[in-house]
Amino acid sequence: MTVLTDTWRWLTDPAHWSGENGVWHRLAEHLQLTVVCLALSCLIALPIALLLGHLGRGGALAVNLANVGRAVPTFAVLVLLLLSPIGGAGAWPTIVALVLFAIPPLLTNAYVGMRGVDRDVVRAARGMGMTGRQLLLAVEIPLALPLVLAGVRIAAVQLVATATLAALAGGGGLGRIITAGFNLASTPQVVAGAVLVAVFALLVEGLFELGGRLGRRRPWEPA
Structure with missing residues (x-):
């Protein structure tokens, strides 16, 4: 109970929320890093997945290779990048x-969503004279969108949790609160940092869930 009480005192101390090392500043850094990484990931992954899902070729290999990447710890990748000649401290190894x-x-998720589109609908669209581009943009992507957005939500929440590693490379974010707590041997500060990351991840999850519900709601339905 002492740790929980001291953690609550740390979180409710206004001095810990202001300034360059305060919670609000670290939260803004964490959010910026998450948004940048999520945007870059979407720019790389989604066009490939959507195109392969549309063509129906090569997607299984791409998905399997991507899943192999899940087995490699992000921390190990970060350490290798920091030790490489092109690495070093800063934002890029973390990004x-x-x-x-x-x-x-x-x-x-994007590939599975594309391949899960009803083939009868696809054939009917082709029979109507739709080109491949029209079929992709007007039929397949809208129908695959729920799974695509689910993948974006999963990636966003994972990034929020994992972006704490930025502190190990000299970056900012909520991870700096945790590492500073370790350096000061302050268990309440370490726990407070972990709580902040967990709450931030839950908020991101909730925002995506709310956005998904609003997106599925018809204009005439009540909120």
Whole structure:
């Protein structure tokens, strides 16, 4: 109970929320890193998955290769990048490691969503004279969108949790609160940092869930 009480005192102390090392500043850094990594991951994974899902060729190999990446710890990738000649302290090693970590769920969900589109609908669209581009944009992607967005949600939540590793490479984010707590031998600060990361991840999960419900709601349905 002492640790929980001291953690609550740390979290409710206004001095820990302001300034360059305060919670709000670290939260903004964490959010920025998450958004950048998620955007880069989507730009890499989604076009490949959507195209392969549309063509129906090569997708299984791409998904299997992406799933192999899940078996490689992000921390190990980060360490290798930091030790490489092109690495070093800073944001880029962390961004590269996190992008590689976020690609598998994006690639897998988008490809599975595309291949899960009803083939009868696809054949009917082709019979109506739709070109491949029209079929992709007007039929397949809209029908696959729920699974695509589920992959984005999974990747976003995983990035929020894993972006704490940025502190190990000299970056910012909520991980700096945890590492500072270890350096100060302050268990309440370590626990407080972990709680902040967990709450942030839950908030991101909740926002995606709310956005998904609003997106599925018809205009005439009550909120």
